[in-house]
Amino acid sequence: MESWPPGGSGPAEAGRRLRGLHGADLAASASLLSGAGAEAGCSAPAVAAVLPAGGSGERMGVPTPKQFCPILERPLISYTLQALERVSWIKDIVVAVTGENMEAMKYIIQRYQHKGISLVESGVTRHRSIFNGLKALAEDQPNCRLSKPEVVIIHDAVRPFVEEDVLFKVVTAAKEHGCSDYDLEFGTECLHLALKYCHIKAKLIEGSPDLWKVTYKRDLYAAESIIKERISQQICVVMDTKEDEEHVGHRLKEMLKNELNHVKVTSGRDLQQIILEQCYNFVCVNVMTSDFEETQKLLNMLEESNLSILYPVVVISVQFLDYESVPFGQKMGNLMQIREFAKEVKKTNILLYGLLVYYPQDEQKLQESLRQGATIIAALIKERNSGLIGQLLVA
Amino acid sequence: MESWPPGGSGPAEAGRRLRGLHGADLAASASLLSGAGAEAGCSAPAVAAVLPAGGSGERMGVPTPKQFCPILERPLISYTLQALERVSWIKDIVVAVTGENMEAMKYIIQRYQHKGISLVESGVTRHRSIFNGLKALAEDQPNCRLSKPEVVIIHDAVRPFVEEDVLFKVVTAAKEHGCSDYDLEFGTECLHLALKYCHIKAKLIEGSPDLWKVTYKRDLYAAESIIKERISQQICVVMDTKEDEEHVGHRLKEMLKNELNHVKVTSGRDLQQIILEQCYNFVCVNVMTSDFEETQKLLNMLEESNLSILYPVVVISVQFLDYESVPFGQKMGNLMQIREFAKEVKKTNILLYGLLVYYPQDEQKLQESLRQGATIIAALIKERNSGLIGQLLVA
Numbered sequence: 140m141e142s143w144p145p146g147g148s149g150p151a152e153a154g155r156r157l158r159g160l161h162g163a164d165l166a167a168s169a170s171l172l173s174g175a176g177a178e179a180g181c182s183a184p185a186v187a188a189v190l191p192a193g194g195s196g197e198r199m200g201v202p203t204p205k206q207f208c209p210i211l212e213r214p215l216i217s218y219t220l221q222a223l224e225r226v227s228w229i230k231d232i233v234v235a236v237t238g239e240n241m242e243a244m245k246y247i248i249q250r251y252q253h254k255g256i257s258l259v260e261s262g263v264t265r266h267r268s269i270f271n272g273l274k275a276l277a278e279d280q281p282n283c284r285l286s287k288p289e290v291v292i293i294h295d296a297v298r299p300f301v302e303e304d305v306l307f308k309v310v311t312a313a314k315e316h317g318c319s320d321y322d323l324e325f326g327t328e329c330l331h332l333a334l335k336y337c338h339i340k341a342k343l344i345e346g347s348p349d350l351w352k353v354t355y356k357r358d359l360y361a362a363e364s365i366i367k368e369r370i371s372q373q374i375c376v377v378m379d380t381k382e383d384e385e386h387v388g389h390r391l392k393e394m395l396k397n398e399l400n401h402v403k404v405t406s407g408r409d410l411q412q413i414i415l416e417q418c419y420n421f422v423c424v425n426v427m428t429s430d431f432e433e434t435q436k437l438l439n440m441l442e443e444s445n446l447s448i449l450y451p452v453v454v455i456s457v458q459f460l461d462y463e464s465v466p467f468g469q470k471m472g473n474l475m476q477i478r479e480f481a482k483e484v485k486k487t488n489i490l491l492y493g494l495l496v497y498y499p500q501d502e503q504k505l506q507e508s509l510r511q512g513a514t515i516i517a518a519l520i521k522e523r524n525s526g527l528i529g530q531l532l533v534a
Numbered sequence: 535m536e537s538w539p540p541g542g543s544g545p546a547e548a549g550r551r552l553r554g555l556h557g558a559d560l561a562a563s564a565s566l567l568s569g570a571g572a573e574a575g576c577s578a579p580a581v582a583a584v585l586p587a588g589g590s591g592e593r594m595g596v597p598t599p600k601q602f603c604p605i606l607e608r609p610l611i612s613y614t615l616q617a618l619e620r621v622s623w624i625k626d627i628v629v630a631v632t633g634e635n636m637e638a639m640k641y642i643i644q645r646y647q648h649k650g651i652s653l654v655e656s657g658v659t660r661h662r663s664i665f666n667g668l669k670a671l672a673e674d675q676p677n678c679r680l681s682k683p684e685v686v687i688i689h690d691a692v693r694p695f696v697e698e699d700v701l702f703k704v705v706t707a708a709k710e711h712g713c714s715d716y717d718l719e720f721g722t723e724c725l726h727l728a729l730k731y732c733h734i735k736a737k738l739i740e741g742s743p744d745l746w747k748v749t750y751k752r753d754l755y756a757a758e759s760i761i762k763e764r765i766s767q768q769i770c771v772v773m774d775t776k777e778d779e780e781h782v783g784h785r786l787k788e789m790l791k792n793e794l795n796h797v798k799v800t801s802g803r804d805l806q807q808i809i810l811e812q813c814y815n816f817v818c819v820n821v822m823t824s825d826f827e828e829t830q831k832l833l834n835m836l837e838e839s840n841l842s843i844l845y846p847v848v849v850i851s852v853q854f855l856d857y858e859s860v861p862f863g864q865k866m867g868n869l870m871q872i873r874e875f876a877k878e879v880k881k882t883n884i885l886l887y888g889l890l891v892y893y894p895q896d897e898q899k900l901q902e903s904l905r906q907g908a909t910i911i912a913a914l915i916k917e918r919n920s921g922l923i924g925q926l927l928v929a
Contacts (some may be wrong), residue, residue: 314733348750355743360759361752475928518921526913532871 174450186310187231187288188223191263191271192216192244192296195199205353206296207243208524210363211523213489216244217251217351218299218366221449224253229292231285233275235261252448255286256386289320290314297353299362308344370419370450371520373401378412378424387459387498387509388424394509395422398517407436415430420520421454431456431476438491447488452492453520454484457512459498474531482531484488492519495530508534582626582683583706584616584667585610587639587691588656600693600748605758606918607883610748611639612646613694613761616844619648621698624687626680628670630656630663630754633659636912647843652680663849664688684732685709692748703739765814765845766915767797771804772832781895782854782904783819789904792815793912802831809839816849826851833879833886842883848915849879850885852907854893867902869926876924887914888926903929 140297187468192206197433203298216234222378229294229352237246238260248256261268277531290313292306312318353362374395388404395402399420405413423434434456442493474493481491494515512534519527573588587601587905601611610627610797616625631639643651654670656663671680685708687701707713719846720853748757768788773783783799790797794815800808816836818829851872869888875885892903913923 348752351752353748355746357743357756357760358748358752359755363761364755365752386797514921515925518919522917522919524913524917524919526909527922527927530910530925532922532925533873 140284142159147483148224148244163366184289184310184314185286186229186290186292187233187276187285188229188292188294189269189276190216190219190223190232190234190294190296191268191272192234192240193237193265193268194297205359207240207247208353208359210359210366213449214247215250215299215359216296216363217247217253217449218232218362218484219294219296219301220248220256221251221298223292223294223306224255226306230288230372231255231257231276233257233259233272233285235272237257237261250469251447255412287307295352299351300365302347302349302353304348305346305458307346312344341486358437366450367521367523371523372399373403373418374399374420374516374520375403375405375410375413375418376422376424377405377407377433379406379433387496387505391422391424391496391509391512394513395516399512401441403510410437410440411444414441417446419446419450419452422457422516423454424457424459431480434480434491438480438489438506440463441489442484449527451523452489453523454489455494455516455519456491457496459496461498461500477531478529485525490523490525490528492528494534497533552674557596562867564568579684579705579709580681581624581687582671583624583673583687583689584664584880585611585618585627585629585689585691586656586660586663586667587629587635588632588660588663599635599806601641602635603748603754605694605754605761605887606845606858608646609642610694610754610757611691612642612648612844613757614689614691614696615648615651616646616702617696618687618689618693619650621701624701626650626671627685628652628654628667628680629699630654630667631690632656642791647840663750676821690747693745694748695746695760697742697744700739700741703829707739749882761845762916762918766795766918767917768798768800768813769794769815769817769911770800770805770813771800771817771819772800772828774801774828776882780889782900784819786819786852786891786904789908792910793908805832805835806839808843809835812841814841814845814847814849817852818849818853818910821852826875829875833875833884836884837879839884846918846920847884848918849884850889850911850914851886852889852891854891854895856895871924873924880920880923885914885918885920885923887923888890889929892929 146424165297194206195204206219207214209215212217220232223229229441232255233258234244236258241260244258248258259271260453262271266504273291276288276291290310292309296302302356309318339416353356353359376388376392377394392404413458421437423437425431425433434454438453441452441454458474475493477491477493484491494512494514497504499505499508515532515534519532548572589601590599602609604610605613615627615629618624627650629639629651631653631819636653636655639653643653652670654666657666668686671683671686685705687704689696689701704713705716727756748754771783771787771790787797787799798808798813816832818832820826820828831847836847836849837841853869869890872886872888879886889907891907892899894900894903910929912929914927
């Protein structure tokens, strides 16, 4: 009841810890389960969601059904589950999958730590699948942890960008108008069909273009770009408090502001909080050249936090060096250790890169190398290219 | 007349030099200009195209009208023009743009060397714009180089992936059925409208999902990914014929076959031909470490060829070095020259990167470093990240 009705705003892909939201999407629909949970009162109806996910993905032109196609190495359906999970007032989520994909789905739930998900077998049509999902929610089965909801949201497994405010509108409309599960997917035509054949007054809820359906291969590309863009907005610069380094680190930070929307700085004390707020990009400024101690600390903290379960986390370990006066051949061996670290942390979905920033006496040259450093950092963050991990880039 | 009816197959984005095609798209439509050019005979009708491009791009959520939004730094409409230009039997292309965008459009035509394009001012609606385009084609104006066509294809400026075979079907249908310009965009509903209000028998031509309209920001993302994918299929490995280097170069080539579809090798003699066939990715294997002579030759050839006018060309300069026995600190200064080269050739849309491949005596280690080299090359080609040019990557 704590967040009903929902409000506020925050990062769209914020996940389970953050409840805020912004933007608006469309194309969930809701059914009233007659007689179920009506006693829950009007301020907080008992809401569940059913996701038909039995499709074969013929139009995609790829062998994997589209709901299981990977985006940044994570299956599409996991993003949709994440979007529904972060809505605190959705109590149960039922996913209908084919018997063939049941084990894969169980693995996805376990691997990405989805909570409150039940699985049922899908039917031969989308409507049969929805029916199976509703049945699981409606039946008072003895060993079933599902509670009878008042409203059930029917949501396509391949619409990953659904937002809480649209779901809220759908549920409110279901309570007020008694929506059918036909109403939202095909616009006005279906509103008439619902009225004609089912004598149900369907209501159209306006959404936003973000709530489109992943249908073709190009939609996977688009979804990947959208997700990359969302998790690349914010970067945290971790640096210690020693005078001199702080100076150049702060200047790097200022340069980064030209490339990225939100740049934070921490000496490490509030790092735990920043991780909780789901920042997926870190620059670690190391005091001593060829010293990865700071980076190592950050990596340990990230690994413990499980932040990288849902998205690849980018860490860029920055060293400053006047490599024109100090030939960096000797230091190179040390710096190249980053390749081994990178291989190791890749296993936990952390993408580690090294960046050596030229730090000359000449002010203008320094300015230029800092600018190039910021460009490289932004490029690494925006692309999240796992083929380039462990590389030592030079600005 | 030489390629009517069209046939054969080849790279979809092959551009002006290649006539072959594959795949199929939809959503061009055609109008008959009564009495015009009927004398051209049935085997090769005189065909022109009109592109309404006066839209403001409100739905995109960006200030630039969508037809001018950049994809790999080139405006979307230039891709559409390229797709129509490569169809040899389309004799004239008329683009309708707002007075405000007239100069920008002229610049685009000049910058990307589009040929046979005429500009007219757009109207307040899409249909007015089409009308203005048709008028320019129909009128026998004294100083006008346009010839009266028999069939006019109406094609959206924001559908960049149109293929020759669909255009062929549209033109054939126009000749046989007398299509209206309403027929193809909204499917069966519009076929009825055309019949009801215009007494015109419209015919639906089947296309493919590739011919979708760039409407939202996500469509730009998708278009960019599709274009990147298309130009990343083929790579050419340039290496000299000295025994030892050829050996390891060939092994690198074999590794690349695991990552990319088409891998070619040349000693340089048939490079001109490979450039003509529009390969946009090159690996240059340098014999002498810290010697960029081969790379320099390749870069000169590419600059002369104008290959990079339409797409960014990736060049990866590869050096082999046993840097565990020979500390590469000394060579580093030389190798870092690549940054200056990269900055220079970026001006002509060539993205230059360096790659140092560890070349130890140990067979297994060599195998591993070649594998990593191939991964890095594939990553660079697929992303085409201009933020990382001039970097010396290490495998």
